[in-house]
Amino acid sequence: MKVCPKCGKTENDVPFIGYFCRDCYLEDNPVVQVPEKIEVPVCVFCERIYTGRWVAFSLEALRDWLRKKLRVGVEDASICFSFPEVEDDGASFLYVVKGNISGVPVEVSGRGEIQWKKTLCPRCARESGGYYEAIIQVRGKNPEARAEEVASLVARERGEYNFVSKVVNRKEGIDLYVGSKKIAEKVARKIERRYGIKPVRSYTLVTERDGKRLYRLTVALHFKD
Ligand SMILES: [Zn+2]
Ligand SMILES: [Zn+2]
Incomplete structure (x- = not known):
């Protein structure tokens, strides 16, 4: 029976990934990487946001944008986002990533920050x-x-x-x-x-x-x- 060399838990307590128990493995291997600073351009006039193209502000559009920004080292990953605070200068978000590593189910959650980068979209820059x-x-x-x-x-x-x-x-x-x-x-x-x-x-x-x-x-x- 495997015993975790870090914390002493056994295979009876928790699934293992390689030599370590899942908890210790996840502690040492950050499987979700969130950029420290995520800037989303927002037009001060029409309030559209830029996520590869200019779109109306919506949490769905933000979600799609964030999905591309997070680096996730989990197989069959599904990511959920929620936005507890959406303010004038930025927004914070919570994520939950579910998937598996070498067949062991894992769930990782965390938090990140988005900053609005106030700008003028090309359309508004031209029109006003x-x-x-x-x-x-x-x-x-x-x-x-x-x-x-x-x-x-x-x-x-x-x-x-x-x-x-x-x-x-x-x-x-x-x-x-x-x-x-x-x-x-x-x-x-x-x-x-x-x-x-x-x-x-x-x-x-x-x-x-x-x-x-x-x-x-x-x-x-x-x-x-
Ligand atoms: Zn352990
Ligand atoms: Zn605009």
Whole structure:
């Protein structure tokens, strides 16, 4: 009768895979490998996700995508997924893999994380050039020159949304429509340090979805000279 050299269990207690009992074998041989970081592109406009092609968001589409991402070293494997948390910036998933190794039935479960990679799908990028998350209002003296300076700071920030999608001339100054709230914030802080002026921030509620509120940032920069 086989005795597991690691834990001392016998064939009467648990099936064996090679020299070891199933439990010890699975401990030492991770038969399911989940990538540390799984990024799924999601369009900020139409909310479709990219899983080899752009498709409407659905848990089924996510499942099919994940099936390709997991490396499973089990014969006759069947995989079940569930999604306990689907949030704005990502989702977590649980998996259960059933199958067998050398004829011994095994079941392995675990957890992984998906990150949404916010982007524009090609269709939306084409159809709606005016995407923005924040408005930087340039006020005070020389608004044109200041607005140019601010716009170039935006373009120099890192990230996919380092763009100004629209420039509007107003009586009071110039409004720059900026692709990313985070970038607008960073640029406002840079201007604050450079010119010693205090940015004035305000937020407008854009939509409320699934109990989550989305705000658009407006930050006013009042240049003194
Ligand atoms: Zn063992
Ligand atoms: Zn889209």
